[in-house]
Amino acid sequence: xxxxxEVIAAxxxxxxxxxxxxxxxxxxxxxxxTLRPRGPREELGSKVREALAKLPDVAGFEVRWxxxxxxxxxxxxxxxxxxxxxxxxxxxxxxxxxSTCATNLTMSLHRAGFRVGLLDADIYGPSIPTxxxxxxxxxxxDGKSIxxxxxxxxxxxxxxxxxxxxxxxxxWRGPMLHGALLQFLKDVRWGALDYLILDLPPGxxxxxxxxxxxxxxxYAVIVTTPQAVATDDVYKSVSMCEKVxxxxxxxxxxxxxxxxxxxxxxxxxxxxxxxxxxxxAKAPLLGQVPIDQSVREWGDKGTPVVQASPxxxxxxxxxxxxERLTDAVDARRTEGxxxxxPEIDRSGGPGxxxxxxxxx
Ligand code: ADP
Numbered sequence: 427x428x429x430x431x432e433v434i435a436a437x438x439x440x441x442x443x444x445x446x447x448x449x450x451x452x453x454x455x456x457x458x459x460t461l462r463p464r465g466p467r468e469e470l471g472s473k474v475r476e477a478l479a480k481l482p483d484v485a486g487f488e489v490r491w492x493x494x495x496x497x498x499x500x501x502x503x504x505x506x507x508x509x510x511x512x513x514x515x516x517x518x519x520x521x522x523x524x525s526t527c528a529t530n531l532t533m534s535l536h537r538a539g540f541r542v543g544l545l546d547a548d549i550y551g552p553s554i555p556t557x558x559x560x561x562x563x564x565x566x567x568d569g570k571s572i573x574x575x576x577x578x579x580x581x582x583x584x585x586x587x588x589x590x591x592x593x594x595x596x597x598w599r600g601p602m603l604h605g606a607l608l609q610f611l612k613d614v615r616w617g618a619l620d621y622l623i624l625d626l627p628p629g630x631x632x633x634x635x636x637x638x639x640x641x642x643x644x645y646a647v648i649v650t651t652p653q654a655v656a657t658d659d660v661y662k663s664v665s666m667c668e669k670v671x672x673x674x675x676x677x678x679x680x681x682x683x684x685x686x687x688x689x690x691x692x693x694x695x696x697x698x699x700x701x702x703x704x705x706x707a708k709a710p711l712l713g714q715v716p717i718d719q720s721v722r723e724w725g726d727k728g729t730p731v732v733q734a735s736p737x738x739x740x741x742x743x744x745x746x747x748x749e750r751l752t753d754a755v756d757a758r759r760t761e762g763x764x765x766x767x768p769e770i771d772r773s774g775g776p777g778x779x780x781x782x783x784x785x786x
Contacts (some may be wrong), residue, residue, distance in 0.1 A: 455485035486737035496644040518659025523680035534748035546584030559728020682714035701783035
């Protein structure tokens, strides 16, 4: 078992200044280190993790961050005034692991010390209730606002919580679903959060447009798989974000590769898709997440792998993605890049022709 003093001695040379180390907790063979951010979190976090991995008799370790999160400029009509950052997780098409990334990112951020909520805005196919093992119905204590459900310390809302049978969503009409989504933003008591993660439906949909109109300065994260078939759709998502002024802060390449029992790496779905999308979006590639059976198994069991097996290499992959995401969001805010909401033309276009109602 490593002592606290040994941990501090191993980390001290890595720290930009001694006060960057806020807390060290040793519990049996597990070590949790809390850092105060000094520059990019991922850079310091990975150095510290590397050093912790080398310590003898340490089985598991985690890095937490003292929350020091810059917030967005919240407009007067914004439905989420107490939420510092809104991150939309998007993909071009279904099945690329968008919801898996959204839930594991959420859990990574929570475990790293941030206040986080997750809104399942995938109104046509809500999967967050399954992936987080949450059933039950949200209640209202005051008859006006809705209390979010909570699991593993994270606030949650999903249209799945309101349906007797999740398949019933298909009979809902679009406006009803949009209305429900807006209500989830406005009427759910999210409270003060550092990050609210929104799991959006796949495609270039109108949901993102609705959100862009209502929320000040949301950011998008695009999830893709490495192969071209998936990426064609993803380019459209990136273009749509540009049109509605939602900056893409990063790209996650999921199912990037598979490592077999002999340790050999297989790039089952090709390579390079994530980087190509990142280049196109002029955003960083936040990470390449391998295919790992435990991701699906834990997802099916209702506990995201980051929560179920936090010290595993696959959990670390998500943790690194989450850290890079916080760095990317901070970098955008530091640049002072606050986006104006898009102007919407509701006339239906000249001569009543239907077109995407965006003026610039
Ligand atoms: P989407 O939200 O894009 O439709 P999901 O997150 O529902 O995709 O993922 C589709 C399926 O793929 C799920 O069964 C999920 O558990 C599995 N999956 C996603 N990412 C991975 C991964 N990195 N390794 C193994 N299985 C994964």
